[in-house]
Amino acid sequence: MEVDTELRQTLHRRGLRMTPQRQLVLDAVSELGHATPEAVCTRVQATAPAVNITTVYRTLDLLEQLGVVKHTHLGHGAPTYATSEHEHVHLVCHHCGRVDEIEADALDALAGALRESHGFRLDATHVALSGTCRDCADSADAELAEETP
Incomplete structure (x- = not known):
């Protein structure tokens, strides 16, 4: 190794x-x-x-x-x-706890903007983004659709 x-x-x-x-x-x-x-x-x-x-x-x-x-x-x-070779961004669903991974370069535009505006160098391989996964979002949308007359 x-x-x-x-x-x-x-x-x-x-x-x-x-x-x-x-x-x-x-x-x-x-x-x-x-x-x-x-x-x-x-x-x-x-x-x-x-x-x-x-x-x-x-x-x-x-x-x-x-x-x-x-x-x-x-x-x-x-x-x-x-x-350290395991470099990616984590997407963490705050509803179900699911953790997905995306390539770190998905944040290149944000990294460039931060560097330009603040001189800040983002380490995107050290990032976890919190939000709602597709399945939880779809469930929430379905529940809303059922509640709407």
Whole structure:
């Protein structure tokens, strides 16, 4: 795995090493896709029961500092983590909780406008947009149609 080799080299340059716990956390994030620290911990503990949630949080923080993982807030709960190559925008339905993904370049026009007007550089890969999914919107529209005489 190319990321694993690069991560080992980066850790080595910082005087750190790839511990089994770090490898397990990285593997769990890769396997789970979008994962809360608690879900990562549960996955890691299936193999290494002695690893606690504090170790998982510290490892996720280190991996994020190294650019290997990113976190996104998909709602009011804990952040979710994904590997850094997993770059997209999340669309979160605040009715049913469904999470869809779109390409980050869908926000290019917004990113350009923000940069032009405010000098702000948007990291669209770190974004979750809240709204109503198609199914919930269609249901709401159908209910309104039934109520209208």
